[in-house]
Amino acid sequence: MKQSKMLIPTLREMPSDAQVISHALLVRAGYVRQVSSGIYAYLPLANRVLEKFKSIMREEFESIGAVELLAPALLTADLWKESGRYDTYGADLYKLKNRDASDFILGPTHEETMTALVRNEITSYKKLPLNIYQIQPKYRDEKRPRYGLLRGREFIMKDGYSFHANYESLDETYEDYKKAYENIFTRAGLDFKGIIGDGGAMGGKDSQEFMAITSDRTDLAKWLILDKSITDISEIPEHVIKDIKAELAKWLVAGEDTIAYSDSSDYAANLEMAATAFTKPTSYTEQGELVKVATPDAKTIDEVSELLSISTEQTLKTLVYKADDEIVVVLLRGDDELNEVKLTNHLGADFLEPASEADTIEIFGATFGSLGPVGLSSSVKIIADRVVETVVNATVGANEDGYHYQNVNLERDFTVSEFVDLRTAKEGEPAPDGQGKLKFARGIEIGHIFKLGTRYSESMGANVLDENGKAKPIIMGSYGIGVSRILSAILEQFARINVEKTFKGDYKFAWSMNFPKELAPFDVHVVPVNVKDDTTVALSTEIVNMLTNKGMQVLEDDRAERVGVKFADSDLIGLPVRVTVGKKAADRIVEVKIRATGDMLEVNVDDLADTLAILNQ
Amino acid sequence: MKQSKMLIPTLREMPSDAQVISHALLVRAGYVRQVSSGIYAYLPLANRVLEKFKSIMREEFESIGAVELLAPALLTADLWKESGRYDTYGADLYKLKNRDASDFILGPTHEETMTALVRNEITSYKKLPLNIYQIQPKYRDEKRPRYGLLRGREFIMKDGYSFHANYESLDETYEDYKKAYENIFTRAGLDFKGIIGDGGAMGGKDSQEFMAITSDRTDLAKWLILDKSITDISEIPEHVIKDIKAELAKWLVAGEDTIAYSDSSDYAANLEMAATAFTKPTSYTEQGELVKVATPDAKTIDEVSELLSISTEQTLKTLVYKADDEIVVVLLRGDDELNEVKLTNHLGADFLEPASEADTIEIFGATFGSLGPVGLSSSVKIIADRVVETVVNATVGANEDGYHYQNVNLERDFTVSEFVDLRTAKEGEPAPDGQGKLKFARGIEIGHIFKLGTRYSESMGANVLDENGKAKPIIMGSYGIGVSRILSAILEQFARINVEKTFKGDYKFAWSMNFPKELAPFDVHVVPVNVKDDTTVALSTEIVNMLTNKGMQVLEDDRAERVGVKFADSDLIGLPVRVTVGKKAADRIVEVKIRATGDMLEVNVDDLADTLAILNQ
Structure with a gap:
């Protein structure tokens, strides 16, 4: 193909609105152009990469018996009203009306469409399992589109759906997909991890996310391509290395999710889903006497700890939430952070939000910064992270503005309804599978597989007759790949800095792209x-x-x-x-x-x- | 591929809502399902056909240096406001607002998007020509979606756009496309005609439509596939043939357009665009004396002709139109029909509509059915079809309800501003190229190529600097193929009736599909x-x-x-x-x-x- 016939509008400078290197380079190298906020045109080079990636997907999906079809993107709202998501999906859902004033949406995902299709066509367990997928633009009216193709309003997805008469069959297909995804991302040349995901939002049970790792900024050698004029990285003068590092640091690490993984096992999870290790201690310190101390102006855990010269581990943090309109008090050790996903999942709540100060005053008689579990009405539900059980002689708010209690002890001074794993895991702590320590990485979600179960088939009445002629809801799985995101993920991992020595003996460096073989245009x-x-x-x-x-x-x-x-x-x-x-x-x-x-x-x-x-x- | 894994939901009966055979069979054979009115899911078989057709297109377009890209379908209204089409496109345009209340549309076509892309990236004639295309769902909020994939609200198009520094370059690319289209449709196995098209709506100059011919219902042998049990069609009993003919006749001939073509040359045009042949006669009958006759209750040409015992060719038809608010009187010979497209194009009007009876009374002093050109004010613009010049001793309305004039003659009794080709061509008349006679056929528009000229580059300010450093509007062409329509066109041409002789000696028949090799799933x-x-x-x-x-x-x-x-x-x-x-x-x-x-x-x-x-x- 002659370059003069391609539309490859390269730029001399990085675009000023880019925060991540993939976005900057995709624009600068003439791969994409933004048409409106979060909405891109894939120019000829990008289109070729996408088509190559589609071919890889099609090959791998054919090998697991998944069949491609193509549903519309413009969907009547009816099915979304049936499933309930028309009202619950939120402001990200593009809604419109057609000329007859009927409600339509632009599909952000197609569980409803596919469930309805199968509901209408398949009535017997004998025609299951069925495993279908499509590759298609999806729509999500993002509040703040950013990072180029990573968070856009129109983006290309591969979305697959499987339909089963029993859970064993779903499990098999789920495992097939796991392998197919591993093959696809490996062939694409990506460094990725399959991690335990949060399937909550999709109504799912088991789920696994596939993350392209983006956080490796420490190994400078990985980022540099040395021109033949340079023998070794050690030859580059210190001030040039400093400039290169500064250039690298200019770009945000892409990926909204933190991955917690074990440094010595396969364990890997979205930080939001990472369990924490916990061993009950066998001996405790002796309990001291409950003391009330004045803590004027000390509101945060850090302020209180400093004032009283104690470690933050000696304090308890008291948080108040509203879960589907019910008030819940949460206790954590002072140095821990609440993982809201764990709390939401534990409560089975649809909505979770911090309680208002008004609610808080009503329950505690005090404002934020002076709250504690001592003397609370027994009607208040207190959930504590498991670590709280290990804290002896704790410091907590006294439910009186400007005062804290010290030497507070469980059972003697307060009670807890439940001990649960609620805290956010910390880097360096033991991995929850007991093997090695947790390390953190950042990653871009490029794929996600879920066991949906009967979330959609039940609400939409998609049943089949089983062996005994009884109607049973179809069991479903769903399987997504962020196709346009792959372009960004590739660039985050394969962008390189070319270093060159000029005739004058200076060292110059410049960003370049370095496409992996299978996806290069x-x-x-x-x-x-x-x-x-x-x-x-x-x-x-x-x-x-x-x-x-x-x-x-x-x-x-x-x-x-x-x-x-x-x-x-x-x-x-x-x-x-x-x-x-x-x-x-x-x-x-x-x-x-x-x-x-x-x-x-x-x-x-x-x-x-x-x-x-x-x-x- | 195992059929049990495909989703091929065949039906035992034809769907009750289908009017054309392609729609009926696509649904019955499990190729497509309607998701909402005019919006379809392409099931696995259809998806395979579409992918094969896309491959054919990609090969042929690569050979003419056209490059594929992919623009978004969700478009800001801004560019459409620039081009003016946001307001003029009409109710077919899907409009919506995003969360910031900005105006968006779902793209029915992408002239604006592509013009803006090129305007932003290309500034010199040296980077032209450029020839880009995409394959993508398009959106049109049809008032009455029907005929399956033929008139839907979401449909797949291939739309291409070329950009040139001069008209010679556009002409070359236009010819390239013509050949590429012929190759594509030939490879797809279609019986098609390239015809002179109406480019008016797209603001174009030269344009050619590609029509898949659908009207061949007469040759029964073409429609039948005889089972090995039947030696020859002549063996099938008369009553079975009658039933088969009735079955065939049950289905509408698909295709909204009539094609007029010569039976002995390459001439072919959309009937709306078909020129008519005209030769000025060399001798005329002697003019009679103007007579006014009472024609009570005779309003139509047929009624007047019958009452006065004259042929309709001896009468003139007087029509009144409003073209962009200007009143125009149109004269035709009584047996001719006005071609409104010809009149619109001749006047260069944006809007054309019949005048109201009130307007008519004001101008003529009479109502519809009694109008004529005699005695009209010279300020009224009278345009006549060329044939009017040949009518001697004509009968026309007397501009007095219930009366007509006879022996009306041009110049003596009325004058005409212009003689123009305004009438609709008739089957059997001489072809306008002077070779053979016109035949009519029905067809489905599957492709359309236009010379757009500077319609979009001028309104949107898309200029390049020419050899002399002067800014000039880019010259454009646009090239469409109705990809999802191809499926319907194939079925209209390749649906067959299988005839079989049973063991009892009865003859059974049933519809079947018969995919051409290159597109079969x-x-x-x-x-x-x-x-x-x-x-x-x-x-x-x-x-x-x-x-x-x-x-x-x-x-x-x-x-x-x-x-x-x-x-x-x-x-x-x-x-x-x-x-x-x-x-x-x-x-x-x-x-x-x-x-x-x-x-x-x-x-x-x-x-x-x-x-x-x-x-x-």
Whole structure:
């Protein structure tokens, strides 16, 4: 394909509105353009990457018997009213009316559509299991679209749905998908982790999220591609390294989720879902006498601890929540943070929010910062994290503004309805599976598989007759991949900083893209340096034809641009191999550059195909 | 692919709401399901057909240097306000607001989006021409969705746009597209005509429509596939033929447009655009004396002609229109019909509508049915079809209710501002290119190419600098294909009636599908008759593996259904070849049925691949 015919509008500078490197480079390298806030056009290069990724998905899904179809994106609200989500989905749901004033939505996901389709067509367990998927733009009216393709209002998803007569069949398909997802992301070249996910929002039970890891900023060598002019990273002067580090630090680590994983086992979970290890201590300190102390102006745990010269571990934190209109008091050790997802899931609540100060005053007779469990009415439900049980002689608010109690002890001074795992796990603590310690990483959610169970089939009456002729709700699974996000995830992991030594001996560096082989928009970038030179043009054409005939996809920079512009654009576009047709064209010698390593070699055109084939292995 | 894993919900009866055979069969054979009025889900079989058609398009477009990208479907209204279409597009435009109350639309077409993209990225003529396209669902809030995929509210389009520095370049690309479209539709197996189109609505100049011909109902043999039990169509009893004809007649001829084409040249045009031939006669009858006659109760041309015993060709028809608020009087010969598109285009009007009776009374002093050109004020603009010039001693309304003039003659009794081609062409008249006679056909518009010129670049300020550094509006073309319509067009042309002789000697017939090779969802349908018989299953598996290894796409009916059900479903699904693994499985003999011809042959499995390869040529 001739570059002059492609629309690849590269920019000389990073776009000013980008906060993450993937967003910046996708725009700068001419892969995407924003059409309106959070809504992008995928230009020809990006479209090619997406199509390649789709092909990988289709191959892997075919191998697990999943069948592709295509539902509409413009959906009547009826089915969403049936499932209840029309009202509960929130402001992210695009709603519109058609000319007859009927309610429509733009589909953010298709559980309802697919459940209705199967409900209408399948009546017997004999026609199950069924495993269908589609690849399609989805719509979510994000409050604050950002990070390029990572949080947009129109984005491409692969969404799959499976339908079963029993849970064993669902389990099998779920495992099939897990493997298919691992294959897909591995083939795409991504560094990813499958983690325990939060299926709550989708009404699910078991769920696993697939996260592309983005937080590795410490290993500088990973980020640099050294030009052949530089032998080793150690040769780069300290002030240049400092500048490079500053450039790297300029870009936010993409990914809204923190992953907690064990450094010595397979355990990995979304931090929101990460269980905490807990062992009940076998001995306790002796209980001291309850004392009330004045703590003027000390409101936070830190302020109180400092005032009283105690460690934060010696304090208890008292939080007040409203869960579906019921007041719940939560106790944590002072140094712990509440994990709201754990609390919500434990309570089985639809909505959870901090109680108002008015509510708090009514229950405690005091304001935030002076609350505690001592002397509370027994009608108030107190849930405590398990660690609270281990705190002896604790300091808590005295339910009187400006006062705290010290030497507060469980049972003697207050009671707790339940001890539950409520706290947020901390980096460095023992992993909940008992193996190794927890480490944290940031990641981009690229896939998610759920066991939906009968959440949708029950509310929408999707039943099949079982072996005994009895109607039973269909058991469902759902399986998503964020297709357009993959582009961002790839860039977060494969963006590189090229470092080059100039003729003057200075060190220059610049961002580049470095696409993994399976997803690169083309395999080879052929760059004839001087398109006014007949020998160069003839040799370039010969190379393009030869490589194309060998089944390679070739982008040829046929533009009459200066070589500096051509090389800079080539670095931005980021194909795995660049073949430069330059001064030695008359001798049939071209320069091959392997992008990932920065290696360069001169090759006779007659050996080029073989050389590339070897390099490609 | 195993049929039990596909979602192919065939029906035993035709759906009651279908009026055209393509709609009926697509639903009945389990290719599509309506999700809401005019909005369909493409089930796995349809999705495969669409993907195959997309592949054909991609190959052909790559060969003309067109590059694929993907713009969003959810568009800010801003650009449409710039182009002016936000207000003029009408009620078909889906409008919505996002959470910030900004105006959005669902794109029915993407001239604005693509013009803005190119306007922002391309500033010099040196970067032109550019030729981009996308394949994407489009949205049009049709007043009355109908005919299945033919007139829906969400439908898949291929829309392409080209950008040029001069008209020569546009002409070249336009010709490239013409050829690419011909290749695409030919490869898809369609019977189509490229015709002169009406580009008015898109603001275009030259335009060509591609129509899939649907009106051939006369040649019964074309519609029938005779089972091997029937030697020849002549053997089928008259009453069965009558029933078959009645069944055929039950279904409307699909296609909203009439095509006028020459029976002996390439001339073909949308009837709305079909020019009429006209030769000025060399001699005239002698003019008679103007006479006013009473014509009580005779209002229409037919009534007046009958009353006065004259032919309708001896009368003139007087019509009154409002074109952008200007009154225009139109004269036609009595037996001709006005072509409103010709009148609109001739006047360059945005809106055209018949004048009200009140307006009419003011101008003529008479009501509809008694109007005529005699004695009209010279300030009234009278446009006449050219044929009017040939009518001597005409009869026209006397502008007095209940009276007509006879022996009315041009110049002596009335004057005309302009003679123009205004009438609708009639079947059987000489073709306008002077070669042969006009024939009419009905067709489905499957493609449309336009020379847009500067319609969008001027209103949206999309300029490039030319060789002299002067800003000039970019010259554009646009090129559409109705992708989901292709499915309907294929079915309109390839639906067939299978006729079979039963053991009792009765003749049975049933609708079937007969997909052309390049678009069939699979190449071969392997049907093991008894899936409880190990020999059958083993041989079926062997065949599937063997054909798959030869690169064929195979659907295997692995369901435990009765053979009658399997064959009926196979006929509905309509793959080109059916391989039945039946009673002779132990002898490795299978039955091959060629759908298009109804031919059957018994083949040893060891010869099967070769046989299919030969048949496939």
